[in-house]
Amino acid sequence: MKKLIIEGKKEISGTISISGSKNASLPILAASILSKAVKLSNVPFVKDIFTMIELLKFIGLKVKVQPNKKILELENKKRNINTLAPYRLVKTMRAGVLVLGSLLTKYKKAKVSLPGGCAIGTRPVDLHLFALKKLGAKIKIKDGYIIAEASRGLLGAKIKFPSISVGATENALLAAVGAKGKTELMNCAIEPEIIDLVKFLKKLGCKIKILKRKIIVNQSTISESKVNHRVIFDRIEAGTYLIVGALVGKKLIIKNIETKIIRNEIFILKKMGVKIISSKNSILILRSKNLKRILISTKPYPGFPTDLQAQLMVLMTQAKGRSKIKENIFENRFMHVPELKRMGAKIDIKNKIAIVSGPTRLTGAEVMATDLRASVSLVLAALVAENKTVVNRIYHLDRGYEFLEKKLKKCNAEIKRL
Numbered sequence: 275m276k277k278l279i280i281e282g283k284k285e286i287s288g289t290i291s292i293s294g295s296k297n298a299s300l301p302i303l304a305a306s307i308l309s310k311a312v313k314l315s316n317v318p319f320v321k322d323i324f325t326m327i328e329l330l331k332f333i334g335l336k337v338k339v340q341p342n343k344k345i346l347e348l349e350n351k352k353r354n355i356n357t358l359a360p361y362r363l364v365k366t367m368r369a370g371v372l373v374l375g376s377l378l379t380k381y382k383k384a385k386v387s388l389p390g391g392c393a394i395g396t397r398p399v400d401l402h403l404f405a406l407k408k409l410g411a412k413i414k415i416k417d418g419y420i421i422a423e424a425s426r427g428l429l430g431a432k433i434k435f436p437s438i439s440v441g442a443t444e445n446a447l448l449a450a451v452g453a454k455g456k457t458e459l460m461n462c463a464i465e466p467e468i469i470d471l472v473k474f475l476k477k478l479g480c481k482i483k484i485l486k487r488k489i490i491v492n493q494s495t496i497s498e499s500k501v502n503h504r505v506i507f508d509r510i511e512a513g514t515y516l517i518v519g520a521l522v523g524k525k526l527i528i529k530n531i532e533t534k535i536i537r538n539e540i541f542i543l544k545k546m547g548v549k550i551i552s553s554k555n556s557i558l559i560l561r562s563k564n565l566k567r568i569l570i571s572t573k574p575y576p577g578f579p580t581d582l583q584a585q586l587m588v589l590m591t592q593a594k595g596r597s598k599i600k601e602n603i604f605e606n607r608f609m610h611v612p613e614l615k616r617m618g619a620k621i622d623i624k625n626k627i628a629i630v631s632g633p634t635r636l637t638g639a640e641v642m643a644t645d646l647r648a649s650v651s652l653v654l655a656a657l658v659a660e661n662k663t664v665v666n667r668i669y670h671l672d673r674g675y676e677f678l679e680k681k682l683k684k685c686n687a688e689i690k691r692l
C-alpha cells in the first residue's frame with residue numbers, strides 16, 4: 275500500500291498553482307448527462323473525477339480525457355441510455371448519487387445505488403429524496419438501490435430544505451431544470467461550487483435565479499450546441515496550502531484563485547497572526563510567528579468549511595493558548611485527532627468541540643489516514659513536525675489532491691511516495 279514519507283521542519287518557499295475544484299467538477303459532470311456536448315477545462319484529474327468518468331461511461335456517455343490540458347469532453351447524443359449507477363461506482367464516491375437528478379430530468383427514470391455510510395458520518399440521502407419526491411418523482415428503496423421514476427415528467431414545486439445540504443441542493447437543481455413550471459428551492463446551500471454548477475446550467479440554457487438561500491428555477495430547454503465551461507478553483511486546496519504557508523512558509527505564493535471567495539478563511543488566518551498579502555487572484559504568505567489562539571465553528575458557506583477543519587486544527591497546535599473548533603456539519607469528523615495526538619498534539623474532545631492547547635512541538639510518527647481531509651492534515655502536521663513522518667493509506671489523498679507531492683516538493687518540502 276502506498277505511503278508518504280515526510281521529513282519535517284523544512285521551510286517552504288515558491289509558488290503553488292491551485293487546481294480546479296473537485297467538488298464543482300463532480301456535479302457539473304453529473305449535469306453533463308443533460309447536455310449534447312460539453313467541453314470542460316481546469317478539471318482536476320484526481321481519483322474521484324476518474325470514478326465519475328467511469329460512471330458516466332457506464333451510463334453511456336462518450337468521454338474524451340486530456341489530462342495534460344486539464345480538459346474533459348463529454349457527449350451524450352443517445353436516445354436510450356443505461357439509467358443505472360451501480361454500487362461499485364457509488365460506494366467509493368458519494369457524488370455518484372448526483373446522477374439521479376439528471377437522469378430523472380432527461381430519461382424520467384433512474385436506479386442509483388445508495389451510497390451508504392462513510393468514515394466521517396452516516397451521510398444519508400434523505401434530503402435528496404425529499405426534494406425529488408416534492409418534484410413528483412416516485413421513489414422506492416430496493417436491494418440497496420434508489421429506484422426513481424417520473425413517467426409523466428417532474429412538476430415544479432416549492433421546496434424548503436429542513437437543513438442545508440450541498441448534495442441535496444445540487445440534485446434538486448438538476449431535477450428542477452426539467453420540471454414543468456416553476457420551482458422554488460429554499461434554505462439551499464450556496465457554496466461556490468453550487469454557484470459554478472448554476473453558471474454551467476445557465477450555459478446549457480437553464481433559467482435559474484439565486485436570491486440569498488433561495489433558488490428559483492423555471493422549466494428550461496437544454497441547448498443543442500456544444501457548451502464550454504472552465505471549472506472554478508478548488509477553495510479547499512487553496513485553504514490547505516494557505517495553512518501550509520502559515521505552518522512552514524517563508525515566502526509562499528498561492529495562485530490561480532479568486533481571493534474574494536476565500537475571504538473568510540483569510541480573515542481567520544490573519545486573526546491568528548498569519549502574515550498574508552492578498553491580491554485579486556493570488557496570495558502571498560510570509561513567515562508567521564507568535565500565532566494566536568482562535569475559537570471557531572464549521573458552518574455552511576460563507577461560514578468556515580468543515581473540509582478545512584482538520585487542517586486548521588494542525589495550525590491551532592502551533593498557536594499560543596487554548597483554541598477551540600466546533601464541528602457542526604458531520605458527526606464523526608475528528609478521526610485525525612488520535613493520530614495528531616500520537617505526533618504530540620494536545621487535543622481534548624468534548625462532544626462536537628475539539629480543544630487544542632498550544633504551542634506544541636510535534637514529532638514525526640507513523641500515522642494512518644482515515645479520510646480525505648484528515649489525510650492532508652497529517653501531511654501538514656508532518657511538515658511542521660521534527661524528524662520523519664510516515665503517512666499510510668494515502669489513497670484517500672489521491673481522491674482529492676492533484677499533484678500534492680509535486681506541488682510541495684517544488685517549494686522545497688522533503689516528501690516522497692513509496
Ligand code: UD1
Nearest residue numbers: 297369397398399400401402438439440441442581603604
Ligand atoms: C459536500 C462536499 C463535502 C463537504 C460537504 C459539506 C462534494 C462532493 N462534497 O458533501 O466535501 O464536506 O459538502 O460542506 O461536494 N445530510 C443529511 N441528509 C441528506 C444529505 C445530507 O442528513 O440527504 C447531512 C449530512 O450527513 C451532513 C450534512 O447534511 O451532516 C451536510 O452534508 P452535505 O452538505 O449534503 O454534504 P455532501 O453534499 O455529501
